[in-house]
Amino acid sequence: MQIQRSRAQESTDAIEKLYTTMRHLFNRGFYKPMGVSGESLRESLLLLRPEIYGTIAQRQTELNGLLYVLERLPIGIEQCRFINMISDEGYRQSHFEPIIPPKRRRNCYRIDEEQMNIEITRGRSDIYDILTHLTFLFIESHKIAHSVLDEESDKISRDWEKIELLAQKKKLTQAERELALIHIGKVLGRTFEEILPAYHQLSSEKNPERFIQVIYWLGKIALEEILSDNKRVITFSPILRERLGHHIYGEIWANTLKKTLKEYNLLERPLHIISANMHSVMNALFAKKALAIKGKEDSPWDTYASLSEE
Structure with missing residues (x-):
């Protein structure tokens, strides 16, 4: 079969x-x-x-x-x-x-x-x-x-x-x-x-x-x-x-991240690690303000719907 x-x-x-x-x-x-x-x-x-x-x-x-x-x-x-x-x-x-x-x-x-x-x-x-x-x-x-x-x-x-x-x-x-x-x-x-x-x-x-x-x-x-x-x-x-074989960019990214966490006294705080591309991260942080979506009652889904519009 x-x-x-x-x-x-x-x-x-x-x-x-x-x-x-x-x-x-x-x-x-x-x-x-x-x-x-x-x-x-x-x-x-x-x-x-x-x-x-x-x-x-x-x-x-x-x-x-x-x-x-x-x-x-x-x-x-x-x-x-x-x-x-x-x-x-x-x-x-x-x-x-x-x-x-x-x-x-x-x-x-x-x-x-x-x-x-x-x-x-x-x-x-x-x-x-x-x-x-x-x-x-x-x-x-x-x-x-x-x-x-x-x-x-x-x-x-x-x-x-x-x-x-x-x-x-x-x-x-x-x-x-x-x-x-x-x-x-x-x-x-x-x-x-x-x-x-x-x-x-x-x-x-x-x-x-x-x-x-x-x-x-x-x-x-x-x-x-x-x-x-x-x-x-x-x-x-x-x-x-x-350079890619030696993970040089990963090391640069990791060192920059650690330095930034230290500057804001966040090294001892629990971290929520997400897997997403840069567009998704930027949208999550700035889309609502950029699209001028007002009011706390708006759910994340309203933001996603606005982003999907032509």
């Missing part, structure tokens, strides 16, 4: 496999996310299908997940074939300007046209966070590539030729912009109505056409991976691997 596994069991196994794979890749020192070495990581993420990545397992491009990830990765990472994770290795003393993602406080450095260095200061959890985001991003990039490529003839679709032409212009007229978004919508399997909010969300005064350029670069590098076998590579610097 065959026992059918529940979705929860599949998810648990996928999470375990995901972290085991990431630990192995970190210890190895490098891997190609869309090559054989990254296959296990891709399969686990597709099986797990985290809610933040939406329709990752479907053929159409996941717009909300894409926007979520881009806000947590450095601007320009979609153009980079080489991504190097580093420790705090003194880059602040160099001429390189740090690139800080809008929703993550981490320093990143664009070393050249093809390489982005990402500084890791919070240990392995930081690495796992970035690797899952990058895996999602690269899976989506290959959806774009397969959508525009006739794999029998290796010919590119007319839609992609138009996108490529318009993406290389520094300034677009409204007609050109809308034309680009129409072609992008066809490639992504999305309507113009769905594409427009994503365009506006990524648009800035400095780079109003960022959405168009992001889609172009994601597809461009994915096409080169497929047609020329020129794979993206993720590496981990020797210093990062050595």
